Amino acid sequence: MPELPEVEVVRRGVAEHVAGRTVAEVEVLHPRAVRRHVPGADDFATRLVGRCLTAARRRGKYLWIELGDGTLPDGEALVAHLGMSGQLLVQPPGAPDEKHLRVRFRFADGGPELRFVDQRTFGGLHLAELVEVGGLAVPKPIEHIACDPLEPVFDVEELAGRLRSRRTSIKRALLDQSLVSGIGNIYADEALWRAKLHWARPTATLTRPKVRELFAAVTEVMQDALRAGGTSFDALYVNVNGESGYFDRSLAVYGRAGQPCSRCGAPIRRDPFMNRSSYTCPVCQPKPRNAHL
DNA sequence: CTCATGCCCTGCTGGC
DNA sequence: TGCCAGCAGGGCATGA
Numbered sequence: 001m002p003e004l005p006e007v008e009v010v011r012r013g014v015a016e017h018v019a020g021r022t023v024a025e026v027e028v029l030h031p032r033a034v035r036r037h038v039p040g041a042d043d044f045a046t047r048l049v050g051r052c053l054t055a056a057r058r059r060g061k062y063l064w065i066e067l068g069d070g071t072l073p074d075g076e077a078l079v080a081h082l083g084m085s086g087q088l089l090v091q092p093p094g095a096p097d098e099k100h101l102r103v104r105f106r107f108a109d110g111g112p113e114l115r116f117v118d119q120r121t122f123g124g125l126h127l128a129e130l131v132e133v134g135g136l137a138v139p140k141p142i143e144h145i146a147c148d149p150l151e152p153v154f155d156v157e158e159l160a161g162r163l164r165s166r167r168t169s170i171k172r173a174l175l176d177q178s179l180v181s182g183i184g185n186i187y188a189d190e191a192l193w194r195a196k197l198h199w200a201r202p203t204a205t206l207t208r209p210k211v212r213e214l215f216a217a218v219t220e221v222m223q224d225a226l227r228a229g230g231t232s233f234d235a236l237y238v239n240v241n242g243e244s245g246y247f248d249r250s251l252a253v254y255g256r257a258g259q260p261c262s263r264c265g266a267p268i269r270r271d272p273f274m275n276r277s278s279y280t281c282p283v284c285q286p287k288p289r290n291a292h293l
Numbered sequence: 294c295t296c297a298t299g300c301c302c303t304g305c306t307g308g309c
Numbered sequence: 310t311g312c313c314a315g316c317a318g319g320g321c322a323t324g325a
Contacts (some may be wrong), residue, residue, distance in 0.1 A: 006321070032301095032302090040316085059322095061319075078318060083302095084317070085303080085304095085317095118302095119303060120303050120317090121301085121303080122302065122318075122319065122320080123319090166296090167295075168295085168296065172297085175319085184318080184319070208308085273298085275298085275299080275318085276316090
Protein backbone atom coordinates (compact mmCIF):
# COMPACT_ATOMS: atom_id res chain seq x y z
CA MET A 1 0.00 0.00 0.00
CA PRO A 2 2.77 2.50 0.40
CA GLU A 3 2.44 5.05 -2.38
CA LEU A 4 4.26 8.37 -2.68
CA PRO A 5 2.96 10.05 0.53
CA GLU A 6 3.68 6.99 2.67
CA VAL A 7 7.18 6.59 1.24
CA GLU A 8 7.84 10.29 1.82
CA VAL A 9 6.82 9.93 5.48
CA VAL A 10 9.33 7.07 5.77
CA ARG A 11 12.02 9.08 3.95
CA ARG A 12 11.65 11.92 6.46
CA GLY A 13 11.99 9.46 9.32
CA VAL A 14 15.12 7.95 7.82
CA ALA A 15 16.59 11.43 7.28
CA GLU A 16 15.89 12.35 10.89
CA HIS A 17 17.07 9.17 12.63
CA VAL A 18 19.63 7.53 10.36
CA ALA A 19 21.38 10.13 8.19
CA GLY A 20 24.98 10.81 9.18
CA ARG A 21 25.44 7.47 10.94
CA THR A 22 28.02 4.80 10.08
CA VAL A 23 27.03 1.16 9.56
CA ALA A 24 28.75 -1.34 11.86
CA GLU A 25 26.95 -4.57 10.96
CA VAL A 26 24.30 -5.79 8.52
CA GLU A 27 22.30 -8.93 9.12
CA VAL A 28 20.22 -10.36 6.24
CA LEU A 29 17.64 -12.68 7.81
CA HIS A 30 15.78 -13.48 4.58
CA PRO A 31 17.61 -13.64 1.22
CA ARG A 32 14.49 -12.72 -0.76
CA ALA A 33 14.62 -9.23 0.77
CA VAL A 34 17.88 -8.55 -1.11
CA ARG A 35 17.09 -10.56 -4.29
CA ARG A 36 17.63 -7.50 -6.47
CA HIS A 37 21.19 -7.29 -5.15
CA VAL A 38 22.63 -9.65 -7.75
CA PRO A 39 26.02 -10.38 -6.04
CA GLY A 40 24.08 -11.80 -3.09
CA ALA A 41 23.32 -11.22 0.57
CA ASP A 42 26.91 -11.59 1.82
CA ASP A 43 28.17 -9.01 -0.67
CA PHE A 44 25.31 -6.68 0.31
CA ALA A 45 26.20 -6.88 3.99
CA THR A 46 29.99 -6.69 3.56
CA ARG A 47 29.93 -3.67 1.29
CA LEU A 48 27.82 -1.62 3.71
CA VAL A 49 29.99 -2.08 6.78
CA GLY A 50 32.01 1.03 7.61
CA ARG A 51 30.06 3.28 5.27
CA CYS A 52 28.08 6.34 6.24
CA LEU A 53 24.42 6.76 5.33
CA THR A 54 24.57 10.38 4.16
CA ALA A 55 21.21 11.53 2.76
CA ALA A 56 17.72 10.05 2.18
CA ARG A 57 16.18 10.65 -1.26
CA ARG A 58 12.98 9.61 -2.99
CA ARG A 59 11.45 9.42 -6.45
CA GLY A 60 7.90 8.07 -6.70
CA LYS A 61 7.69 5.00 -4.48
CA TYR A 62 11.46 4.41 -4.45
CA LEU A 63 13.58 5.50 -1.54
CA TRP A 64 17.37 5.55 -1.49
CA ILE A 65 20.08 6.48 0.95
CA GLU A 66 23.31 7.90 -0.45
CA LEU A 67 26.43 6.21 0.89
CA GLY A 68 29.68 7.90 1.70
CA ASP A 69 32.89 8.08 3.62
CA GLY A 70 32.18 10.56 6.39
CA THR A 71 29.64 12.95 4.87
CA LEU A 72 30.76 13.03 1.22
CA PRO A 73 28.71 10.83 -1.13
CA ASP A 74 30.70 8.09 -2.89
CA GLY A 75 28.45 7.52 -5.91
CA GLU A 76 26.59 4.52 -4.56
CA ALA A 77 23.24 4.22 -2.77
CA LEU A 78 21.21 1.81 -0.69
CA VAL A 79 17.94 1.51 -2.62
CA ALA A 80 14.72 0.50 -0.86
CA HIS A 81 11.31 -0.37 -2.23
CA LEU A 82 8.57 -1.15 0.27
CA GLY A 83 6.40 -3.12 -2.16
CA MET A 84 3.10 -3.99 -0.52
CA SER A 85 4.03 -4.50 3.07
CA GLY A 86 7.60 -3.29 3.60
CA GLN A 87 8.53 -1.15 6.60
CA LEU A 88 11.71 0.65 7.63
CA LEU A 89 11.71 0.88 11.40
CA VAL A 90 14.05 2.57 13.86
CA GLN A 91 14.29 0.41 16.98
CA PRO A 92 16.43 0.45 20.12
CA PRO A 93 19.13 -2.28 20.18
CA GLY A 94 17.73 -5.30 21.99
CA ALA A 95 14.11 -4.66 21.01
CA PRO A 96 12.53 -8.04 20.19
CA ASP A 97 12.77 -9.10 16.54
CA GLU A 98 9.63 -8.46 14.51
CA LYS A 99 8.00 -11.59 13.09
CA HIS A 100 8.87 -10.53 9.54
CA LEU A 101 12.23 -8.89 10.21
CA ARG A 102 14.27 -9.32 7.00
CA VAL A 103 17.34 -7.06 7.36
CA ARG A 104 18.91 -5.41 10.41
CA PHE A 105 21.45 -2.55 10.38
CA ARG A 106 23.53 -1.89 13.48
CA PHE A 107 25.48 1.35 13.77
CA ALA A 108 28.95 2.28 15.00
CA ASP A 109 27.50 4.74 17.53
CA GLY A 110 25.63 1.89 19.28
CA GLY A 111 22.36 3.83 18.85
CA PRO A 112 19.02 2.69 17.43
CA GLU A 113 18.98 0.01 14.71
CA LEU A 114 17.42 0.39 11.28
CA ARG A 115 15.23 -2.60 10.43
CA PHE A 116 13.60 -3.70 7.19
CA VAL A 117 10.44 -5.63 8.01
CA ASP A 118 8.28 -7.10 5.23
CA GLN A 119 5.44 -9.59 5.57
CA ARG A 120 4.81 -10.32 1.88
CA THR A 121 8.38 -9.75 0.65
CA PHE A 122 7.32 -7.81 -2.44
CA GLY A 123 9.71 -5.11 -1.32
CA GLY A 124 13.46 -5.25 -0.93
CA LEU A 125 16.83 -3.57 -0.61
CA HIS A 126 19.87 -3.44 -2.89
CA LEU A 127 22.99 -1.42 -3.59
CA ALA A 128 23.26 0.55 -6.81
CA GLU A 129 25.48 3.04 -8.57
CA LEU A 130 24.15 6.59 -8.89
CA VAL A 131 23.84 8.00 -12.41
CA GLU A 132 22.80 11.43 -13.63
CA VAL A 133 19.31 11.70 -15.12
CA GLY A 134 18.04 15.15 -16.04
CA GLY A 135 20.55 16.83 -13.72
CA LEU A 136 19.67 14.62 -10.74
CA ALA A 137 21.64 11.68 -9.30
CA VAL A 138 19.41 8.58 -9.26
CA PRO A 139 20.21 4.88 -8.78
CA LYS A 140 20.87 3.17 -12.12
CA PRO A 141 18.14 0.49 -11.72
CA ILE A 142 15.46 3.19 -11.43
CA GLU A 143 16.58 5.31 -14.38
CA HIS A 144 13.36 4.35 -16.17
CA ILE A 145 11.13 5.62 -13.34
CA ALA A 146 9.53 8.92 -14.36
CA CYS A 147 9.67 11.90 -12.03
CA ASP A 148 6.78 12.26 -9.60
CA PRO A 149 4.20 15.08 -9.28
CA LEU A 150 5.86 16.55 -6.17
CA GLU A 151 9.28 17.05 -7.83
CA PRO A 152 10.17 20.58 -9.00
CA VAL A 153 11.13 19.15 -12.42
CA PHE A 154 7.66 17.61 -12.94
CA ASP A 155 6.29 18.97 -16.23
CA VAL A 156 2.54 18.55 -16.65
CA GLU A 157 2.59 19.97 -20.20
CA GLU A 158 5.11 17.38 -21.37
CA LEU A 159 3.10 14.64 -19.64
CA ALA A 160 -0.13 15.84 -21.31
CA GLY A 161 1.50 15.34 -24.69
CA ARG A 162 2.61 11.82 -23.84
CA LEU A 163 -0.83 10.91 -22.44
CA ARG A 164 -2.63 12.10 -25.55
CA SER A 165 -0.50 9.91 -27.79
CA ARG A 166 -1.24 6.80 -25.73
CA ARG A 167 -3.97 4.30 -26.57
CA THR A 168 -5.01 3.22 -23.11
CA SER A 169 -7.24 4.21 -20.18
CA ILE A 170 -6.39 7.07 -17.84
CA LYS A 171 -6.07 4.79 -14.82
CA ARG A 172 -3.63 2.42 -16.50
CA ALA A 173 -1.61 5.49 -17.47
CA LEU A 174 -1.66 6.89 -13.91
CA LEU A 175 -0.31 3.57 -12.61
CA ASP A 176 2.48 3.40 -15.24
CA GLN A 177 5.58 4.45 -13.32
CA SER A 178 7.52 5.17 -16.50
CA LEU A 179 4.99 7.91 -17.38
CA VAL A 180 4.58 9.49 -13.94
CA SER A 181 5.66 7.87 -10.68
CA GLY A 182 4.37 7.58 -7.14
CA ILE A 183 0.70 6.92 -7.93
CA GLY A 184 -0.84 3.59 -6.87
CA ASN A 185 -4.39 2.28 -6.73
CA ILE A 186 -5.51 4.42 -3.78
CA TYR A 187 -4.39 7.84 -4.99
CA ALA A 188 -5.34 7.07 -8.61
CA ASP A 189 -8.94 6.46 -7.53
CA GLU A 190 -8.98 9.47 -5.19
CA ALA A 191 -7.55 11.86 -7.80
CA LEU A 192 -9.92 10.60 -10.52
CA TRP A 193 -12.86 11.22 -8.17
CA ARG A 194 -11.63 14.74 -7.39
CA ALA A 195 -11.24 15.48 -11.12
CA LYS A 196 -14.59 13.78 -11.94
CA LEU A 197 -13.01 11.36 -14.41
CA HIS A 198 -13.92 7.70 -14.95
CA TRP A 199 -11.03 5.19 -14.80
CA ALA A 200 -11.79 3.88 -18.29
CA ARG A 201 -11.59 7.26 -20.03
CA PRO A 202 -9.24 6.97 -23.03
CA THR A 203 -6.16 9.14 -22.46
CA ALA A 204 -6.25 10.28 -26.10
CA THR A 205 -9.57 12.10 -25.48
CA LEU A 206 -8.31 14.20 -22.56
CA THR A 207 -7.90 17.89 -23.26
CA ARG A 208 -4.84 19.69 -21.93
CA PRO A 209 -6.91 21.66 -19.38
CA LYS A 210 -8.42 18.37 -18.13
CA VAL A 211 -4.95 16.85 -17.72
CA ARG A 212 -3.88 19.94 -15.76
CA GLU A 213 -6.98 19.61 -13.57
CA LEU A 214 -6.30 15.91 -12.97
CA PHE A 215 -2.69 16.50 -11.92
CA ALA A 216 -3.72 19.40 -9.72
CA ALA A 217 -6.00 16.83 -8.02
CA VAL A 218 -3.17 14.26 -7.81
CA THR A 219 -0.87 16.82 -6.17
CA GLU A 220 -3.58 18.01 -3.81
CA VAL A 221 -4.62 14.55 -2.61
CA MET A 222 -0.98 13.56 -2.06
CA GLN A 223 -0.25 16.71 -0.07
CA ASP A 224 -3.40 16.17 2.01
CA ALA A 225 -2.28 12.59 2.70
CA LEU A 226 1.22 13.74 3.61
CA ARG A 227 -0.19 16.16 6.18
CA ALA A 228 -2.16 13.25 7.70
CA GLY A 229 0.98 11.10 7.91
CA GLY A 230 -0.18 8.81 5.07
CA THR A 231 -2.93 6.24 4.57
CA SER A 232 -3.15 2.95 6.45
CA PHE A 233 -5.90 0.43 6.94
CA ASP A 234 -4.06 -1.76 9.41
CA ALA A 235 -0.64 -1.99 11.04
CA LEU A 236 1.06 -2.83 7.72
CA TYR A 237 1.95 0.69 6.74
CA VAL A 238 3.70 2.66 9.48
CA ASN A 239 6.35 5.36 9.77
CA VAL A 240 9.83 4.61 11.15
CA ASN A 241 8.45 4.84 14.68
CA GLY A 242 5.76 2.26 13.96
CA GLU A 243 2.92 4.80 13.93
CA SER A 244 0.04 4.73 11.41
CA GLY A 245 -1.16 7.72 9.38
CA TYR A 246 -4.83 8.64 9.42
CA PHE A 247 -5.61 9.69 5.83
CA ASP A 248 -7.84 6.60 5.45
CA ARG A 249 -10.51 8.66 7.26
CA SER A 250 -10.40 11.20 4.44
CA LEU A 251 -10.73 8.77 1.52
CA ALA A 252 -13.65 9.66 -0.75
CA VAL A 253 -13.98 6.46 -2.79
CA TYR A 254 -11.19 3.94 -2.18
CA GLY A 255 -12.50 0.94 -0.22
CA ARG A 256 -15.93 2.57 0.19
CA ALA A 257 -18.13 0.38 -2.03
CA GLY A 258 -21.82 0.92 -1.22
CA GLN A 259 -21.20 3.97 0.97
CA PRO A 260 -22.56 7.38 -0.12
CA CYS A 261 -20.46 9.74 -2.24
CA SER A 262 -19.60 12.77 -0.10
CA ARG A 263 -20.40 15.05 -3.04
CA CYS A 264 -23.71 13.69 -4.33
CA GLY A 265 -24.82 10.85 -2.04
CA ALA A 266 -24.86 8.13 -4.71
CA PRO A 267 -23.48 4.76 -3.51
CA ILE A 268 -19.82 4.24 -4.44
CA ARG A 269 -19.29 1.50 -7.00
CA ARG A 270 -16.52 -1.10 -7.14
CA ASP A 271 -15.42 -2.43 -10.55
CA PRO A 272 -12.91 -5.21 -11.23
CA PHE A 273 -9.83 -3.63 -12.82
CA MET A 274 -6.58 -5.41 -13.73
CA ASN A 275 -7.29 -8.20 -11.20
CA ARG A 276 -7.79 -5.47 -8.59
CA SER A 277 -10.52 -2.93 -7.91
CA SER A 278 -11.50 0.54 -9.03
CA TYR A 279 -13.81 2.67 -6.94
CA THR A 280 -15.90 5.43 -8.50
CA CYS A 281 -19.00 7.50 -7.90
CA PRO A 282 -21.39 6.43 -10.69
CA VAL A 283 -22.93 9.92 -10.81
CA CYS A 284 -19.85 12.18 -10.49
CA GLN A 285 -17.75 9.88 -12.71
CA PRO A 286 -20.05 8.43 -15.39
CA LYS A 287 -18.57 5.73 -17.60
CA PRO A 288 -17.70 7.26 -20.99
CA ARG A 289 -19.34 5.83 -24.12
CA ASN A 290 -15.90 5.23 -25.63
CA ALA A 291 -14.57 3.58 -22.45
CA HIS A 292 -11.19 1.87 -22.86
CA LEU A 293 -11.84 -1.36 -20.95
C1' DC B 294 7.84 0.36 -29.53
C1' DT B 295 3.18 -0.08 -27.12
C1' DC B 296 0.00 -2.35 -24.43
C1' DA B 297 -1.95 -6.17 -21.61
C1' DT B 298 -1.51 -10.10 -18.55
C1' DG B 299 0.26 -13.26 -15.02
C1' DC B 300 3.19 -14.11 -11.31
C1' DC B 301 5.60 -13.33 -6.97
C1' DC B 302 4.10 -13.65 -1.51
C1' DT B 303 1.51 -13.94 3.11
C1' DG B 304 -2.31 -13.17 6.14
C1' DC B 305 -6.89 -12.07 6.79
C1' DT B 306 -11.86 -12.60 5.78
C1' DG B 307 -16.12 -14.72 4.51
C1' DG B 308 -18.78 -18.58 2.95
C1' DC B 309 -20.18 -23.29 3.55
C1' DT C 310 -15.06 -25.57 14.09
C1' DG C 311 -12.29 -26.06 10.04
C1' DC C 312 -11.09 -25.48 5.46
C1' DC C 313 -10.39 -23.08 1.30
C1' DA C 314 -11.19 -19.48 -2.19
C1' DG C 315 -10.68 -14.79 -2.80
C1' DC C 316 -8.54 -10.52 -2.02
C1' DA C 317 -4.89 -7.05 -1.16
C1' DG C 318 -1.22 -5.23 -5.11
C1' DG C 319 3.93 -2.87 -7.22
C1' DG C 320 6.96 -4.13 -10.50
C1' DC C 321 8.81 -6.99 -13.72
C1' DA C 322 9.00 -10.70 -17.36
C1' DT C 323 6.77 -12.18 -21.18
C1' DG C 324 3.92 -12.30 -25.18
C1' DA C 325 0.99 -10.32 -28.74
